[in-house]
Structure formats: C-alpha cells, structure tokens
C-alpha cells in the first residue's frame with residue numbers, strides 16, 4: 012500500500028497508539044491503513060475413510076494443505092467453508108464441528124478451521140493442482156497455517172483435547 016484508497020494521496024508512516032501505521036498524508040482525509048489480518052476459512056474434510064488435502068495451483072510440488080479460502084462479503088464462516096469445499100473438491104459438505112481459530116502471521120490471516128464431512132464424488136476445482144486422500148492415521152500435521160488445525164483435530168481424535176495444559 013503506497014497510496015490512500017480514499018483520496019489517492021501518498022501514505023506515510025506515523026506513530027499512532029504505540030504502532031507505526033501508514034497514514035494518509037492529506038490533512039483533510041485521515042485514512043489509516045491498519046493492515047488487519049484477513050479471515051480465511053479452512054476445512055478438514057473427511058471423505059469416506061480419508062482426509063482430503065489439496066495443492067493449490069502455483070504452490071510448490073510437495074505442498075498440500077486443507078481446503079481453504081477467503082470469506083466473501085456477507086457470508087458466514089460456515090457458508091464460506093462449505094462454498095470452498097464445493098469449489099475446490101466438488102463435494103457437498105456438512106459441518107461436524109469448529110476446530111479452532113489460528114493466526115497465520117506470515118500471510119496476515121486468521122484461519123477459522125472446521126471439521127467437515129464431505130459427500131459425493133470428488134471433482135477437482137479450477138484453482139486446484141492436486142488432491143490427496145490420506146487415512147487419518149497417516150496424517151501428519153505441519154507447523155504453519157492450516158497444519159495447526161490438523162494437529163488439534165488429530166489430538167482431539169486421540170482423546171487429548173485441543174490444548175494440553
């Protein structure tokens with residue numbers, strides 16, 4: 012962000028409430044670029060006896076993650092996650108439970124992750140390069156992004172609960 016989306020004046024860094032923010036340089040505008048994290052919904056999809064992982068087009072060859080995407084304006088997280096399930100793997104989804112909310116600082120996102128049961132035949136969506144169906148006992152969490160939801164889902168499945176104090 013270099014220019015104000017409201018009046019097109021240059022943005023410049025300024026100290027505000029203990030943070031360095033990009034603030035509009037126009038004296039009459041007052042726009043502040045807060046750079047808040049964007050909400051992303053993610054689905055841990057159980058389909059038959061497997062969990063589905065997807066690789067988005069443009070990702071490195073070995074990267075797989077949960078089905079995920081940005082919320083659309085006016086959508087609830089539940090509606091958004093079921094829409095993403097339909098778009099990315101062609102399944103009719105049914106929400107089983109909310110797994111948790113996870114920060115993804117590297118991407119400036121907050122991930123809202125759901126356990127979803129998927130029904131029907133897999134149809135790979137336009138944005139998807141590959142789908143892997145992994146039996147839950149072969150599923151291994153990864154440290155970033157949607158991997159945190161996989162970790163908590165696996166822990167809950169083994170009766171440990173999402174957090175171990």
Ligand SMILES: [Zn+2]
Pocket residue numbers: 015016017018019020035036037040041042
């Ligand atoms: Zn402005």
